[in-house]
Structure formats: C-alpha cells, structure tokens
Amino acid sequence: MVGGILVRRIGKSAGIVTKRNLSSRPRLAIVGSGPAGMFACNGLLRKSYFAVDVFENSPVPFGLVRYGVAPDHQEVKNVINTFDNMFQKNRDRLKLFCNVNIGRDITFDELTRGYDAVLLAYGSYKTRQLGIPGSDSKNVISGSEFVGWYNGVPNVPTPDLSISNVVIVGNGNVALDCARVLSTASSGSLKISDIPDDRLAVLEKAIIKDIKIIGRRGPENVSFTIKELREQFKIEEWDSKLEVSEEDQKNLIESLPKLERKKKRLTEVLVKNIGIASGLRQCHFLFHRVPKKIVADSAGQVKELVVDNTENGRQETLECGLIIYSLGYETLVLDGVPQNQDKMIDMKDHCRVNMSLSCPANVYATGWCAHGPRGVIVDTQQQSIFVADQIAADFAHNRKSVASGVGMLLAERKVPFISWDAWKLIDQQERDQGKLTGKIREKFTTFEKFLSK
Ligand SMILES: Cc1cc2nc3c(=O)[nH]c(=O)nc-3n(C[C@H](O)[C@H](O)[C@H](O)COP(=O)(O)OP(=O)(O)OC[C@H]3O[C@@H](n4cnc5c(N)ncnc54)[C@H](O)[C@@H]3O)c2cc1C
Structure with missing residues (x-):
C-alpha cells in the first residue's frame, strides 16, 4: 500500500502489453520522468502513434522539478500540471512505472529488446566531490544533498543548522538556492511552500548569521542567472555584497559595453552590489578562493575551511559550522549504453545514440544525461521538443x-x-495533508510511506 493505496504489481491489470501483438503501435520506453523525458513525451504523443512507457527510479515522478527546484519557485514547479494533463489525456497509450531503476530492475539491453525506440532522459545526478583533506567531517554536504533534504527526498540525513557561519562553495544557481533558503527560512516566508514540516522546523530554528559564497574564479565567471542573483540581494534583513578587489571591479565595469545583453544585465547586477556586507546578517560573495583543507573540531564537525586566495597569494581561514559544496554534476552512462572519451553518452548527432547496428531499437537521448548538467527547464524543453520531432x-x-x-x-x-x-x-493525499496547514502539499519523506503494504 502507498499511504493506504495499493501499489500495483505488474501484469495484465496494469494495462501494459505483455504478449506480442503484431498490430500494436510502435513502442517507446523513456528512462526518466524529469522535464527532458516529459517534454519529449508530450511532443511525441501529439505527433505520432507511439505507445509510451515511462520508467522512473524514484517512487514519484518529475525528477528535479519535485526534488531540485527550490520550494519558493512554485511557479517553476507548476510545469507538473502540463505533465499531469498529458497523462490524463493519453491514458490509453501512456504508462508510468515509478520505483523502477533501469540498470538494476531492468537492464538497458532488455529495454532495447522490448521496445522499438528507447529515449534516455535520466539526468545527471552524480555530485562532483570537493576532494580535499577533511571533506568527510560532519556537516560537510553537497548542494544536491541539501537541496534534496529541503525538497523532501526520502531518508536524507538532516544537517545541523544550529551554527552561525556557513560557507557555500560554488558559483552556480544551486549555490544561490541554498543560500536563499537558509537566509529566508526564519522569516516564515517558506511556511506555505512544499518543504516538509519536520525539515521546515529545522530551517526555521537555524541561527545562521553569516554566509560566504565562494568561487575559484573571478566574478566575471559566475554561472548565476539574473533572477536568482537578484533574489539574494533583495532578501530583507540580510546584507548581501560582492566583496571584490578594485581590479575586479574595474574589469567588470569596463567589460560592460562589450557584453551581449543577457551577460550585460547580469554583470550590471553584480556591479551594483559591490561593497562590504555589514549588519546582523551578512552574505559575502568572495572570489579567487580555492578550497584546500577542512578542519574539524574534537567531535568531528567542521569548524574551518582553509582556502588559497589566488588573487593575493595568501592563505585564509574561513570559520564555519556547515559547508555546502555545489560544484556541478557528472553524467553517469548506463551499462550497455556506448560511452565516448569524455565519459558521456556517445552521441551520433544531437539526439541519436551511436548504437551498434545489431541493436534492435533506435536509441535517443535528451536533457542533462545527453548534453551535460547545464541549463534551466526552458533549455531542456527546447532540446526535448526537437528530439520528439526527430523520433x-x-x-x-x-x-x-x-x-x-x-x-x-x-x-x-x-x-x-x-x-x-x-x-x-x-499526490492527492499530499495535497490534502498540506491543506490542513495552508501548505501547497505535505510531501511523503520515507520510502516506507510510499511503499508500505
Ligand atoms: C538544485 C536545482 C535547482 C534547479 N532549479 C531550477 C529552477 O528554479 N528553474 C529552472 O528552470 N530550472 C532549474 N533547474 C534545472 C532543471 O532542473 C533541469 O534543467 C532539468 O531538471 C533537467 O531535466 P532532466 O529531465 O534532464 O533531468 P532530471 O530532472 O534530473 O530528470 C531525470 C530523471 O531520471 C530519473 N532517473 C535517473 N536514473 C534513472 C534510472 N537508472 N532509471 C530510471 N530513472 C532514472 C531521475 O530519478 C529523474 O527523475 C534546477 C536544477 C537543479 C539541480
């Protein structure tokens, strides 16, 4: 049972074809139910006769929309409604199989024998590690662990937030999401979001007063997007500043006329917020800092991050009770899928995988697993619509x-x-539970709850 609901066992009653049927539609298997798989699926169902089976490793669908996108970005999470409609409208030829791992429960080779086409859309989920001495200290966690924790991924350990100083390593949007959630939680603004109650209580009790967001390179190299950057500077009660050298400031200003529009707007926001953070709650953006070593206290919990300042050649010690590192994701290539020299899926062109001629199915890939962990959902959507056209x-x-x-x-x-x-x-149970306290939903956070009999 799933929270009182029977989890269907596979078979005739589940509405899937278990016998060879010579007159059936062409069949597509999609691996992954994140935006890449779902937008491709939507495009394909509109344009073709395919019957589609979607396989998802998690107990529930939609990948990073549920478990990555920040809880204060509900307008982004609303894309789930599009996917919901797609499933409702195509019940006769679209099936979902969550809690099925391709590679463990069904091999990739078995998929290629069972379907006319296979679309790989399984994202990039292996976190790049810090790889410095002391990385195994308590309260040193990856951005994806922290994001997963506040987004309700089942059975994720709770970080200790009863500390005042945090260092976030990385200059991308995930670093900003982590900083924003830590800086806004105590204001009560996340109460109506979908952060699970027990996890929200930990965030609300946090006593964090100082966040340092550090990058290896200069401010001109940040991978932030303008919306997320602006959000951090707008948080009330927090003074967020780019603490850059005079030279970096001069270079940023001088670069402005030469930049294309998007980068120019971002750089203008950076320039506008140069200064020294002060006040009760401070967020410092620091650059040219390369993490070298983590020092723990006698209980094994992080107390300092030692960094090289490559701008002035000095070593610095940043006091902190929590380190969140967000250095990007690596793509894993499923067993049986060809791999190129960069350890990515070996693509023949923008969407076709370079399979041997003996492979019985056409194999395609899209989204982060195909092109690397880059881009927001709109970018992923564009790629996936193209792939659907090609299939x-x-x-x-x-x-x-x-x-x-x-x-x-x-x-x-x-x-x-x-x-x-x-x-x-x-979904209904989570929404009903959430309504009781004015929240969007109260997510299930244990596998037992999803799968309990
Ligand atoms: C923390 C974070 C926050 C983000 N916030 C935003 C935002 O606010 N706005 C925005 O536009 N974009 C945001 N993005 C980017 C956006 O999430 C991506 O562009 C998009 O999710 C990529 O889609 P995908 O389908 O390729 O990957 P995913 O969303 O990761 O989906 C892949 C799916 O495949 C499943 N899977 C993996 N392996 C297997 C397997 N072996 N078998 C079966 N299933 C498998 C996974 O469980 C997952 O559900 C964010 C990204 C991150 C990491």
Whole structure:
C-alpha cells in the first residue's frame, strides 16, 4: 500500500502489453520522468502513434522539478500540471512505472529488446566531490544533498543548522538556492511552500548569521542567472555584497559595453552590489578562493575551511559550522549504453545514440544525461521538443510493431512499481495533508510511506 493505496504489481491489470501483438503501435520506453523525458513525451504523443512507457527510479515522478527546484519557485514547479494533463489525456497509450531503476530492475539491453525506440532522459545526478583533506567531517554536504533534504527526498540525513557561519562553495544557481533558503527560512516566508514540516522546523530554528559564497574564479565567471542573483540581494534583513578587489571591479565595469545583453544585465547586477556586507546578517560573495583543507573540531564537525586566495597569494581561514559544496554534476552512462572519451553518452548527432547496428531499437537521448548538467527547464524543453520531432520523423512510416515491452520481466522479478493512478493518489493525499496547514502539499519523506503494504 502507498499511504493506504495499493501499489500495483505488474501484469495484465496494469494495462501494459505483455504478449506480442503484431498490430500494436510502435513502442517507446523513456528512462526518466524529469522535464527532458516529459517534454519529449508530450511532443511525441501529439505527433505520432507511439505507445509510451515511462520508467522512473524514484517512487514519484518529475525528477528535479519535485526534488531540485527550490520550494519558493512554485511557479517553476507548476510545469507538473502540463505533465499531469498529458497523462490524463493519453491514458490509453501512456504508462508510468515509478520505483523502477533501469540498470538494476531492468537492464538497458532488455529495454532495447522490448521496445522499438528507447529515449534516455535520466539526468545527471552524480555530485562532483570537493576532494580535499577533511571533506568527510560532519556537516560537510553537497548542494544536491541539501537541496534534496529541503525538497523532501526520502531518508536524507538532516544537517545541523544550529551554527552561525556557513560557507557555500560554488558559483552556480544551486549555490544561490541554498543560500536563499537558509537566509529566508526564519522569516516564515517558506511556511506555505512544499518543504516538509519536520525539515521546515529545522530551517526555521537555524541561527545562521553569516554566509560566504565562494568561487575559484573571478566574478566575471559566475554561472548565476539574473533572477536568482537578484533574489539574494533583495532578501530583507540580510546584507548581501560582492566583496571584490578594485581590479575586479574595474574589469567588470569596463567589460560592460562589450557584453551581449543577457551577460550585460547580469554583470550590471553584480556591479551594483559591490561593497562590504555589514549588519546582523551578512552574505559575502568572495572570489579567487580555492578550497584546500577542512578542519574539524574534537567531535568531528567542521569548524574551518582553509582556502588559497589566488588573487593575493595568501592563505585564509574561513570559520564555519556547515559547508555546502555545489560544484556541478557528472553524467553517469548506463551499462550497455556506448560511452565516448569524455565519459558521456556517445552521441551520433544531437539526439541519436551511436548504437551498434545489431541493436534492435533506435536509441535517443535528451536533457542533462545527453548534453551535460547545464541549463534551466526552458533549455531542456527546447532540446526535448526537437528530439520528439526527430523520433516522430524516424517512425513516420512505421505504424506497426512487434515489440512486447518489459511487463513480463517486471512481473517475474516482482518489481513493486508505482503506476500513474497510484501516484495520483499519493499526490492527492499530499495535497490534502498540506491543506490542513495552508501548505501547497505535505510531501511523503520515507520510502516506507510510499511503499508500505
Ligand atoms: C538544485 C536545482 C535547482 C534547479 N532549479 C531550477 C529552477 O528554479 N528553474 C529552472 O528552470 N530550472 C532549474 N533547474 C534545472 C532543471 O532542473 C533541469 O534543467 C532539468 O531538471 C533537467 O531535466 P532532466 O529531465 O534532464 O533531468 P532530471 O530532472 O534530473 O530528470 C531525470 C530523471 O531520471 C530519473 N532517473 C535517473 N536514473 C534513472 C534510472 N537508472 N532509471 C530510471 N530513472 C532514472 C531521475 O530519478 C529523474 O527523475 C534546477 C536544477 C537543479 C539541480
């Protein structure tokens, strides 16, 4: 049962084809239900006769929309409504199989034998490590762990937020999301979001007064986007400043006329916020700082980060009770999928995977697993619409199929998948629970809750 809901076991009743059916539609398997897979799926269902099975490792769908996008960006999370509509409208030919890991429960080779086409859309989820002495100290966590924790990923350890100084390593949007959530939680503004109650209580009790966001390179190299950057500077009760050298300030200002529009606007925001943070709550943006060593106290908890300041050649010690490092993600290549020399999926062109001629299915890839962990959802959407067009074109004259899916294998292996209907019941329960306290939803945060019998 899922919070009182029966999790469907695979088989005829789950509505999937388990026997060869010569007159059936061409069949596509999508690996991953994040934006990349879902936008491609939406495009494809509109343009083709495909029947689609979506396989998702997590117990619930939609990837980073649920477990990555910050809880104060509900307008971004609303993209889930588009995906919901897609499933509702296409119940006859679109199936969801959450809690199924491709690689563990079903191999990639088995997928290629069960479907006419396979679309890889499994994202990039391996966090780049800090890799310096002391990294294993308590309260040294990756940005994805912290983001996962406040977004309700099941069974994630709780960070200790009863500290006053935090260092965030990294100059991308994930670093800004972490800083913003830490700086705004005590104001009560996240109360109505979908941060799980127990995790919100920890955030609200935090006593953090000082956040340092550090980057290895100069301010001209940040990967922030303007919306997230502005949000940090606007937080009331926090003084957030770019603490840069005169030379960096001069270079930023001089670069302005030469920059293209988007970068120029971002740089203008950076320049406008140069200064020294002061007051009760401070957020310092520091540059040219390379982490060298973490020093822990006698209980093994981080107390200092030692960095090299490559601008003045000095070593500095940054006092901190929590380090969050956000250095980006690495793409893992699923077993059986060809890999290139950069350890990425070996692509033949923008969307087709370079499979051997003996592979029985056409294999495509899109989103972060195909092109690396870059870009916001709109970028991912554009790539995925293109991929959908290509798949539809490749199968324009192929409307019949002998593919039989992987239903038999899931049944034999007794994989307790969570279907679309089961997800909708979970969704409803979470929303109902949230309503009781005026929240968008109260997320389930343990696997047991999703899968309990
Ligand atoms: C912390 C964070 C915050 C972000 N905030 C924003 C924002 O505010 N606005 C914005 O526009 N963009 C934001 N983005 C970017 C956005 O999330 C990405 O552009 C988008 O999610 C990439 O889509 P994807 O489908 O390629 O990957 P994902 O969203 O990661 O989806 C991949 C899916 O594949 C599943 N999967 C992985 N392996 C397997 C397997 N072996 N078998 C089955 N399933 C598998 C995963 O569980 C996941 O559900 C954010 C990104 C991060 C990391």
